[in-house]
Amino acid sequence: MSVIPLTYSDLLLAATLVLLLAGSSFALSLGISRDLLIGALRTVIQLLLVGLVLKVLFAHASLLWISAMAALMVAVATREVYARQSRPLAGGWGLGVSAVPLFVSSFTLTAIALVVIISPQPWYLPQYAIPLLGMVLGNAMTxxxxxxxxxxxxxxxxxxxxxxxxxxGQTWRQAMSGLQRESARIALVPVINAMAAAGVVSLPGMMTGQILSGTPPMEAVKYQILIMFLIAAATGLAALLAISGAARRLFDERQRLRLDRLRAPR
Amino acid sequence: MFQPHARNSSWAPGEKCGLVAIIRTVATILELERFASRRHDLSDAPLSRVTLEIRAGEIVTLSGPSGCGKTLLLRAIADLDPATGTAVLDGKQRDQYSGPEWRRRVGFVATESAWWETCVGDHFSTPPGSGDIAALALSTAILGREVADLSTGERQRLALLRSLANQPRVMLLDEPTASLDYDTTLRLEVMVRDYVASSQCGVLWVCHDLNQRRRVADRALAVIGGVVQTADKAERS
Known part of the structure; x- marks a missing residue:
């Protein structure tokens, strides 16, 4: 089965649905019409841009370009993590404490999946590397x-x-143990819920995409299971590294709590 | 009552132990010299270059107007905030202790106690003896209760017991009777005095009540114009 191509008028039709929703929310004074329209516009622009970038990348499967794209993805994810915190760590630590775990976990697990499990030729084939990294990184970022x-x-x-x-006289680890546990739990709940609900409540996005593009359902399911496990492992690793790194940074060499190392809330 | 604390010797094997060293060991537990809090969120600590000493078996009170830096000073001595100057405990510089080690020896009881477990008993590394609990007009059943059910006064007394479980060499008490009635205040004072007498630890006690100062203080200090001086002298000036 081949993919049924979508025309721009098909997309326009879908866009009118969003416009209708924005109109309704305006009529009901929900105060979200503007955000909704900006969000929709960003979706169109960002996805069109990434479509163009992927088109070029797929045409030239160069490790250098793929690495540059991956580095850009980590940089954007790092910035996003920073922006989502009400009191991030101040200075370079604010970015570093998420950049390093995101880089280590996402790159390591995507590379393992590519080299050991999927084994495309070459191993960094962008059709596999970029979507895999994107999914792993996106979830780890959250x-x-x-x-x-x-x-x-x-x-x-x-x-x-x-x-x-x-x-x-407790050590910083003892004093922070409960908080670290709670933070790790909060970080991992979405991926645990996603695994628990996969296929029952909703069909995961990647699997849906593969099925729509004609992949046999069982093949799509196998890929989805692989990606779910990759996401769970990468998410866990990134969250644990980031949380323990940030917790350590909150204490100085004499194990004093140093809240002055946090930025004031925005 | 609490078991007396085994007196720490300030000299290491092989160190010279002349008469001066012996007197110093018996007399002085904590020495501060040109000591000041250096919290990074405060441009300048209100109390700077504090020089004082706490001797074995004595209670030193510290009074002064609100906002003069008493609590900041106590937090800095307890090594909860960065500080400048010299702090020596049992003859050893603060840097020779790790942070947790120092804080086990220099106990700090804040005005408002904080609790992190649901059950009272889970906050004690060593459960307090029934005699100590009774000395503060509490019953042992309180250890099985939930923290949320305690009154402020009960929490305050338990926070003192919690800190004493470490058998500290110096206790830093920041208005420990602020939320207690008169009878319980007297009981707490007696308990601390008994503990100090039996353990030969030292106490720096922030208090505003002149009568309390008379009841508990072996020496009284006061903060006047940003300087710590003996209370009588401060009051005369």
Missing amino acids: AVALGLDRLTSSAFQQRGQIEARLAL
């Missing part, structure tokens, strides 16, 4: 943002408790 936001904002709110524990 997890790291949720985990770091919970950690830093809770450390600020619960400073009395943390300092009471320090004052009793």
Whole structure:
């Protein structure tokens, strides 16, 4: 089965649905019409741009260009994680504490999947490498943002408790153990829920895409299981690295809580 | 009552232990010299270059107007905030202790106690003895209760017991009786005095009540014009 191509008028028809929704929300004074339209416009522009970029990348399967694209994806994900925190770490740590875990987890697990499991020729074949990295990175980004936001904002709110524990001679690890556990749980809940609900509540996006493009359902299912496990592993690794890195940064060499290392809320 | 704390020797094997060293060990537990809090979110600590010493078995009170930096000073001594100057405990510089080690020896009880577990008993590394609990007009059943059900006064007394479980060499008490009635205040004062007498630890006690100062203080200090001086002298000036 081949893909039924979509025309621009098909997309226009879909866009009118969004316009109708924006009109309704305006009529009901929900105050989200503007955000909705901007979001829709961003979707169109960003996806068209990425479509063009992928077209060029697929035409020239060069490791250098793919690495540049991957680096750009990590940079954007890092910025997004930073922007989603109400009290991020100040200075270079604010970006580094998410950039390094995102890079390490996403690149390592995508590379393992490409080299060991899927084995395309060459291993960095962009048709596989970029979508895999994108899915892994996207989920890891959400997890790291949720985990770091919970950690830093809770450390600020619960400073009395943390300092009471320090004052009793506990180490920073002991004083932060509950908070770190809670932050990791918050970070991993979306991916755990996604795995639990996969195929029952909804068909995952990648599998749906493959089925729509004519892949036999069982092949699509196998890819979906692979990607789900990759996402779970990458998300867990990135979140745990980021949370433990940020937690350590909240304490100085004498294990004093240093909330002055957090940026003031925006 | 609490078991007396085994007195720490300030000299290491092989170190010279002359008369001066012996007197110093017996007399002084904590020495501060030109000591000041250096919190990074404050441009300048209100109390700077504090020089004082706490001797074994004595309670030193510290009074002064609100906002003069007493709590900041206590937090800095407890190594909860960065500080400048010298702090020596049992003859050893602060840097020779790790942060947690220092804080186990220099106990800090804040005005408002904080709790992190649901059950009271889970906050104690070593459960307090029934005698100590009774000395503060509490019953042992309180250890099985939830923190949320405690009154502010009960929390405050338990926070003191929690800190004493470490058998600290120095106790830093920041208005420990602020939320207690008169009878319980007296009980707490007696308990601290008994503990100090038996353990030979030292106490720096922030208090505003002149009567309390008279009841508990072996020496009284006051903050006047950003300087720590003996209370009598400060009050005369």
